[in-house]
Amino acid sequence: MFRRIVGWFVLVPLCAALIVFALANRQLVVVNFNPLAPVEALSSPGVGVPLFLVLFAVLLIGVLLGGIATWFAQSPHRRDERHFKRETERLHRELEVARRSPESPVTLAAQDFAQTN
Numbered sequence: 001m002f003r004r005i006v007g008w009f010v011l012v013p014l015c016a017a018l019i020v021f022a023l024a025n026r027q028l029v030v031v032n033f034n035p036l037a038p039v040e041a042l043s044s045p046g047v048g049v050p051l052f053l054v055l056f057a058v059l060l061i062g063v064l065l066g067g068i069a070t071w072f073a074q075s076p077h078r079r080d081e082r083h084f085k086r087e088t089e090r091l092h093r094e095l096e097v098a099r100r101s102p103e104s105p106v107t108l109a110a111q112d113f114a115q116t117n
Helices: 002-024 039-043 051-073 075-100
Strands: none
Touching: 002 051, 051 075
């Protein structure tokens, strides 16, 4: 419940700020990916894109690239997690086999765990 309230207190003002930003930056800009283009080519009329769309697209690309980088950075942790999960399952199977085996009982009494002071 606390997370939901905090989420609302953070997300609502953030969304309002983004809407105000988008309304304030509606002018058209020319997007060019050629850094060697002459200045005259940039000032010629062409297809313009609203500035807020350009900035939102860059923000979205940054979030996606950050998520991908984090996913790759966490791969050793996920690999260790899979290894420990397999080892735990193997040990549980061995324990069940040992408990069911009549020649080596693994049943322990409560006094086996009692601490001697």
